[in-house]
Amino acid sequence: MVTLNHYLLLGAAMFAIGIYGVLTRRNILGILISLELMFNAAMVNFAAFNAFTPDGKPRVMPFQGQALPELHGQVFALFIILVAAAEAVVGLALVLAIYRNLKSIYVEHLNLLKW
Amino acid sequence: MAGWMFILFALLILAGSLGVVALRNVMHSALMLGVALFGVAGVFLLLGADFLAAVQVVVYVSGVLILMLFVVMLTHRLYDRTLAQTNERRLLASVLCLALFVMLGLGITAENAASLRGAADRGFRQWAGIDPVATVGRLGELLLKPYVVPFEVASVLLLAALVGAILFTKREPGKS
Numbered sequence: 001m002v003t004l005n006h007y008l009l010l011g012a013a014m015f016a017i018g019i020y021g022v023l024t025r026r027n028i029l030g031i032l033i034s035l036e037l038m039f040n041a042a043m044v045n046f047a048a049f050n051a052f053t054p055d056g057k058p059r060v061m062p063f064q065g066q067a068l069p070e071l072h073g074q075v076f077a078l079f080i081i082l083v084a085a086a087e088a089v090v091g092l093a094l095v096l097a098i099y100r101n102l103k104s105i106y107v108e109h110l111n112l113l114k115w
Numbered sequence: 116m117a118g119w120m121f122i123l124f125a126l127l128i129l130a131g132s133l134g135v136v137a138l139r140n141v142m143h144s145a146l147m148l149g150v151a152l153f154g155v156a157g158v159f160l161l162l163g164a165d166f167l168a169a170v171q172v173v174v175y176v177s178g179v180l181i182l183m184l185f186v187v188m189l190t191h192r193l194y195d196r197t198l199a200q201t202n203e204r205r206l207l208a209s210v211l212c213l214a215l216f217v218m219l220g221l222g223i224t225a226e227n228a229a230s231l232r233g234a235a236d237r238g239f240r241q242w243a244g245i246d247p248v249a250t251v252g253r254l255g256e257l258l259l260k261p262y263v264v265p266f267e268v269a270s271v272l273l274l275a276a277l278v279g280a281i282l283f284t285k286r287e288p289g290k291s
Contacts, residue, residue: 002121007158010125012219014132014151016212021136023208024201029141029187035149037132040155051162052138071250074164075257081167081174082269087274088179092186093280099180100189109169110203 007048014041028098028105032091039084046077120161127154142191145183152176166251 014037021034050073053059059070099105131151135144152175159168258266 002118002161006121006125008223008279009220010158012216012223016216017129017132017136019215020208020212022209024136024205026202027141027197029183030136030144031230033144033183034133036175036183037135037151040152040175043171044155044158045249047162047167048166048199049249050164060256068161069253071253071257074167074192074250074254075262077164077167078170078254078258079265079269081170081283082273085179086272088182089170089276090279090283093283096189097283105190112198114191 004048004088005046009018009052009114011048026058026106026108028095028110031107032088032095035091036084036088039087042105043080045076046073046080049073050077058101071096117161121155123159124154124157127151127157141187144183145180145187148183149176149180152180164250166254 018034018037018041021037022031027032033037050071051059095105098110102109128151131147131149131154134147135151138144140149152171156168156171156176159165159171
């Protein structure tokens with residue numbers, strides 16, 4: 001059956017693939033897209049930790065109308081979605097500004113601070 | 116049941132993620148990101164996070180992803196398709212990321228192996244007999260009671276992002 005480990009391994013794989021994209025992409029947009037993958041890996045981890053008790057047992061969801069479920073992990077995932085959205089907006093605005101000034105979105109052309 | 120669903124969504128996520136980093140065309144990369152994001156929404160459903168899954172689809176797939184596609188199309192040049200999309204550090208990066216994954220995996224399995232042995236045969240959720248619990252009410256209560264300060268800070272962050280986006284993309288009055 002599916003245990004906490006499976007979710008964590010899925011998140012780790014997503015995170016590693018995202019880092020690979022960030023390291024190898026030449027296109028700024030590709031890097032931003034890979035960053036979104038890494039955000040999502042963190043969100044999967046938060047939601048997974050929320051669904052299991054600290055000793056790794058599955059958290060039994062209460063019946064409707066009984067005690068409210070503990071959802072602190074999901075709140076953190078919500079905040080990650082929010083930060084990722086803000087990051088995407090500012091990052092894409094920067095990409096547009098860079099494209100307008102340099103007529104290129106390839107990272108090796110962004111060497112203004114290098115001498 | 117849950118096991119098969121998990122395998123399906125995990126395959127969706129992994130295929131989408133690999134497509135994001137492997138495809139040459141950035142447009143295709145962005146579309147594959149959509150596949151991966153849908154897979155993550157499915158995993159959220161498996162984890163009992165119905166509101167998170169909805170937010171994932173609404174905010175990510177139809178907000179962030181559409182924004183990405185817009186910028187891809189705005190900065191698209193015709194000869195982009197023939198340019199190499201990765202730099203020459205591909206081998207080093209893949210070795211590094213594989214090592215990172217192995218390290219994380221070893222850490223995860225070593226940390227939880229003992230405590231999970233008893234729970235390994237149990238599904239994380241009994242599908243039969245339990246009504247799915249709506250998480251929205253509890254989430255709202257959490258956001259407006261213990262997490263009210265981060266909530267307000269988040270709204271300030273969104274405002275700052277809005278102002279920043281306008282500032283960065285605004286043309287200066289003197290220039291054409």
